[in-house]
Amino acid sequence: MEPILQFKNVSRSFKKGRIPIPVLQDIDLSVNALEFLCLVGESGCGKTTTGKILSGLLAPSSGRVLFEGRDVSKLRGEAYRHYRRSVQIIHQDPYASLNPTQTIYDILSFPLFRHKLVHNRTQARDRVAELLTMVDLTPVLDVIDKYPHQLSGGQRQRVSIARALTTNPSVIIADEAVSMVDVSIRIGLLNMLMDMRTSLNVTIVFITHDLALAKYFAWDGRIAVMYLGRVVEIGRTPDLIGEPQHPYTRVLLSAIPEADPQKTRSKQHILLRSEDIPRLTELPPGCSFHPRCPWFVEGVCDARVPQLAPVPASASASEVACIPLTEGAALTLYTP
Amino acid sequence: MIGAVKPTIVENTMKNDVILQVQDLSIVYQTPRGDVMATTDVSFDLRKGETMALIGESGSGKTTLSLSFIRMLPNSARVTKGKILYSRDGVTRDILEMSDNEIRRFRWSDCAMVFQGAQNAFNPVLRVRQQFADTAAAHGKTDKAWIKQRTLELFKLVRLDPERVYEAYPHEMSGGMRQRSLLALGVLLDPQIVILDEPTTALDILTQRAIIDVLKEMQQRLNFSIIFISHDLALAAEMASRVATVYAGEIVEEGSVEDIFYRHRHPYTLGLIRSVPRLSRQQDELMSIPGEPPNLITPPSGCKFHPRCMFASDKCKVDPPPLVEYEPGHRAACWHTDKVAAARIAFAAQD
Numbered sequence A: 001m002e003p004i005l006q007f008k009n010v011s012r013s014f015k016k017g018r019i020p021i022p023v024l025q026d027i028d029l030s031v032n033a034l035e036f037l038c039l040v041g042e043s044g045c046g047k048t049t050t051g052k053i054l055s056g057l058l059a060p061s062s063g064r065v066l067f068e069g070r071d072v073s074k075l076r077g078e079a080y081r082h083y084r085r086s087v088q089i090i091h092q093d094p095y096a097s098l099n100p101t102q103t104i105y106d107i108l109s110f111p112l113f114r115h116k117l118v119h120n121r122t123q124a125r126d127r128v129a130e131l132l133t134m135v136d137l138t139p140v141l142d143v144i145d146k147y148p149h150q151l152s153g154g155q156r157q158r159v160s161i162a163r164a165l166t167t168n169p170s171v172i173i174a175d176e177a178v179s180m181v182d183v184s185i186r187i188g189l190l191n192m193l194m195d196m197r198t199s200l201n202v203t204i205v206f207i208t209h210d211l212a213l214a215k216y217f218a219w220d221g222r223i224a225v226m227y228l229g230r231v232v233e234i235g236r237t238p239d240l241i242g243e244p245q246h247p248y249t250r251v252l253l254s255a256i257p258e259a260d261p262q263k264t265r266s267k268q269h270i271l272l273r274s275e276d277i278p279r280l281t282e283l284p285p286g287c288s289f290h291p292r293c294p295w296f297v298e299g300v301c302d303a304r305v306p307q308l309a310p311v312p313a314s315a316s317a318s319e320v321a322c323i324p325l326t327e328g329a330a331l332t333l334y335t336p
Numbered sequence B: 001m002i003g004a005v006k007p008t009i010v011e012n013t014m015k016n017d018v019i020l021q022v023q024d025l026s027i028v029y030q031t032p033r034g035d036v037m038a039t040t041d042v043s044f045d046l047r048k049g050e051t052m053a054l055i056g057e058s059g060s061g062k063t064t065l066s067l068s069f070i071r072m073l074p075n076s077a078r079v080t081k082g083k084i085l086y087s088r089d090g091v092t093r094d095i096l097e098m099s100d101n102e103i104r105r106f107r108w109s110d111c112a113m114v115f116q117g118a119q120n121a122f123n124p125v126l127r128v129r130q131q132f133a134d135t136a137a138a139h140g141k142t143d144k145a146w147i148k149q150r151t152l153e154l155f156k157l158v159r160l161d162p163e164r165v166y167e168a169y170p171h172e173m174s175g176g177m178r179q180r181s182l183l184a185l186g187v188l189l190d191p192q193i194v195i196l197d198e199p200t201t202a203l204d205i206l207t208q209r210a211i212i213d214v215l216k217e218m219q220q221r222l223n224f225s226i227i228f229i230s231h232d233l234a235l236a237a238e239m240a241s242r243v244a245t246v247y248a249g250e251i252v253e254e255g256s257v258e259d260i261f262y263r264h265r266h267p268y269t270l271g272l273i274r275s276v277p278r279l280s281r282q283q284d285e286l287m288s289i290p291g292e293p294p295n296l297i298t299p300p301s302g303c304k305f306h307p308r309c310m311f312a313s314d315k316c317k318v319d320p321p322p323l324v325e326y327e328p329g330h331r332a333a334c335w336h337t338d339k340v341a342a343a344r345i346a347f348a349a350q351d
Helices: A047-054 A077-086 A104-114 A121-134 A153-165 A183-200 A211-217 A237-242 A247-255 A261-265 B062-069 B100-109 B128-138 B144-157 B162-166 B175-186 B205-222 B233-239 B257-262 B267-274 B314-318 B337-348
Strands: A003-016 A019-032 A036-040 A062-067 A087-090 A171-175 A203-208 A222-227 A230-236 B018-031 B034-047 B051-055 B077-088 B091-094 B111-114 B193-197 B225-230 B242-247 B250-256 B324-327 B330-332
Touching: A003 A047, A019 A047, A019 A203, A019 A230, A036 A047, A036 A211, A047 A087, A047 A171, A047 A203, A077 A087, A087 A153, A104 A121, A104 A153, A121 A153, A153 A183, A171 A183, A183 A203, A183 A211, A183 B267, A203 A211, A211 A222, A211 A237, A222 A237, A222 A247, A230 A237, A230 A247, A247 B205, A261 B233, A261 B257, B018 B062, B018 B225, B034 B062, B034 B077, B034 B225, B034 B250, B051 B062, B051 B233, B062 B077, B062 B193, B062 B225, B100 B111, B111 B175, B128 B144, B128 B162, B128 B175, B144 B162, B144 B175, B144 B205, B175 B205, B205 B233, B225 B233, B233 B257, B242 B257, B242 B267, B250 B257, B250 B267, B267 B337
Parallel strands: A036 A203, A036 A222, A087 A171, A171 A203, B051 B225, B051 B242, B111 B193, B193 B225
Antiparallel strands: A003 A019, A003 A062, A222 A230, B018 B034, B018 B077, B077 B091, B242 B250, B250 B330, B324 B330
């Protein structure tokens, strides 16, 4: 399958005063057409920045982003507009991402006029009504002329999803798209997003900090686990959840509470060597997880930067960035 | 500890180990659009050393409920009915009847509260030790050696480097460290109850794990009771000994953590449990609860959950179901608990 979006060695840093903060480092990532891909990580791992670069809202500091095989930075005119129309993003906070002074019709019709997808008000109203129906905001007339503050959080997030659909995209980046809505309606929204793959031929990249939610969303797809600006493990979801390889993935999975009292209380927790998350401005040398890693190998992990590779003779086909693992060593607990 | 003031002492009707008893509590918010019935006829007991989780969605009234225990409700709120009885050392008082001075001392000495996003609760221009000393002084404890010793002891208990944190300013600590310092501050005066409002929501997974472990250890050592408010079912499964499901301002089900997760009888509890993905399962079959939480100015008639309930019958639209005890300590308010049980068994077959 030809990847629809691709990162080639992408890095991105932001400047705080004169100090550059490396938020993403050397990311290689392919988004295959119509797959479920999930980016998972804790705050500050670079998952939102990745989403913004994928959707063209940010440019990489170095490296290339390919859309349908073509370098995005070289696209001009109609080709560039085609890319921007084709890749849409849903932001996390439905309270902040909708303009409070515009009605739902204004919000949804603006991109339609901007991209000349409609030519007059009648067409625009029809198309907006169609979009609202797609996201189950019915009856349409109850919603279309309202302002965002008149809707509930769940309804607003549906408007955000409808807005992402205005330009008939082929890829939607959903950045924590359900984390601000209530538990009881979260799965409904997620199921709706998942159904769009088949009904609208959209590839969905789902960004979340919640591994259980990622597992549910991408069971037939892949998960990429990020830590401090790098992908540390990527693989098919059943592999990654069932046979986690990278120490960080293992620690994360062991730490997550489960909604089952007996299971969650009998879980074995892996202890970190340190609970302090390094600052992005003072990243440790070698593998950036090494100061916390329970299986740290002196002279290896603090000396060389690990690259993604499969683990030899493993039950999992995931690629991991961990030198002891990819060089075929067994993990042994570090003792100073 | 507290100079018991005679007039507010009430007759003790509580069992030995019950330290907080909420009786038929109703709270409304007065707004220009009408009265919001945030809490309606809530009753429950909190026993010594237990952890009670209040779970429910935003707007279900769980924060209102917990604020009423320390009388911190906003001015627009009015308690229209009920009592909140608190018992310590054989003396029982109604929190709602305490004088201003009594309630001031009750807060923190008897009942501490850690708010949501509390990592920002410290004063940024004072050293942490100063804030511990101020809190102690406000409650009449001025023995500097005692304060220092207690503070350092508590830092050790929450797994912080005592010497480093004692002299630190809040900005010198990470979010997780601040949260742990705050837990230490919460138990400084040896309260019987600690209320935690979404204690881990703003934190990363690994920090969250550290806080959970620290809380469990603290509770074991100091034997206080915890009331915690969360929408996170996994956290409740991990921490709670008892769970109350709150919907539209009412407790709709209450029981031991096993009752709630394995033997639930209310369709809302069932709906919540069915909407949470679990790592330990293969592919799960999840379902949302249809619709949205109701408007509490004009709540639905009968059972407030009926517009979203798949088992709703005509009876549910008219008669509000009473909270009935099904097993000792397990109560639920639903006319169709048998149907919920059947659906629960079908869902549990996934494990």
